[in-house]
Amino acid sequence: MSETLGTSSLSVLRDGARAVRDISLSVAAGTWFGLIGANGSGKTSFLRAVAGRLAVEGGVVRIDGVDRTADRAGRAAAIGYAPDAAMLPAPLTARAVLGIVAGDSDRALAAIGGIADALVLAPLLDRRIGACSAGQRQRIAIACAFAAGQGIAILDEPFNWLDPVAAYDLRHALTARVAAGLTLVTALHDLTTLSSACQAGALLAEGRVALALDAAALADARTDPAAFEAQTIAHLRGQAANVSIPDQDR
Numbered sequence: 001m002s003e004t005l006g007t008s009s010l011s012v013l014r015d016g017a018r019a020v021r022d023i024s025l026s027v028a029a030g031t032w033f034g035l036i037g038a039n040g041s042g043k044t045s046f047l048r049a050v051a052g053r054l055a056v057e058g059g060v061v062r063i064d065g066v067d068r069t070a071d072r073a074g075r076a077a078a079i080g081y082a083p084d085a086a087m088l089p090a091p092l093t094a095r096a097v098l099g100i101v102a103g104d105s106d107r108a109l110a111a112i113g114g115i116a117d118a119l120v121l122a123p124l125l126d127r128r129i130g131a132c133s134a135g136q137r138q139r140i141a142i143a144c145a146f147a148a149g150q151g152i153a154i155l156d157e158p159f160n161w162l163d164p165v166a167a168y169d170l171r172h173a174l175t176a177r178v179a180a181g182l183t184l185v186t187a188l189h190d191l192t193t194l195s196s197a198c199q200a201g202a203l204l205a206e207g208r209v210a211l212a213l214d215a216a217a218l219a220d221a222r223t224d225p226a227a228f229e230a231q232t233i234a235h236l237r238g239q240a241a242n243v244s245i246p247d248q249d250r
């Protein structure tokens, strides 16, 4: 399967400290790639840098096989990205925000399509974001990633704050969108979604890929979810026990 999104030796600084170190990943076209890892392991920093929302320190970001590292604005335009729900502008309505993202709110809603139903977006559209709950803001933030209709979307922990029905419906809507050709990358803290919905993934630790999860590994995980959970938790505990930040990376 051809690569849609890829990185080679990507590194990212946060406040002068190296948060992402030498990450090389390849995401195949029309697949869902899941990133897991401990809090602070670099998932958000990696995803934001790939999506052009954060500067890259070194390495390469490719889209459709083309080196787009120097074209941060181009990456931001090519990749749908859900903003931090807490940073959505409180005085605006969801409809206004989606209109800003896509240039036109009707076009935005057409592009979001069935994902709007999973998010039960309609009752939120004309409410001030400042009057929405945390989960409702999260629904609006996720919708933003689809409003401009890109073929690549990056979602950072999309299931945070969602109630069980919304999480279930969103997982199915994302799976359907991937089956229709979307290339999706998400950070996840939920091993069930990783094993049941993703075609590939990786476990990050201290800003590096500690474990690559290919299609065969995730197929095994689906066969024996309890064993996958036990192995992954053990891996994460092992990584957490080994955490150290060398002075030269500060």
Ligand SMILES: Nc1ncnc2c1ncn2[C@@H]1O[C@H](COP(=O)(O)OP(=O)(O)OP(=O)(O)O)[C@@H](O)[C@H]1O
Binding pocket: 014, 015, 019, 037, 038, 039, 040, 041, 042, 043, 044, 045, 046
């Ligand atoms: N705004 C920031 N300013 C400075 N350092 C930051 C900032 N955000 C994150 N970091 C640092 O970058 C490193 C990676 O953090 P990052 O947010 O990428 O991790 P994460 O894996 O997404 O964590 P979580 O699971 O908690 O969301 C951490 O050491 C963190 O302290």
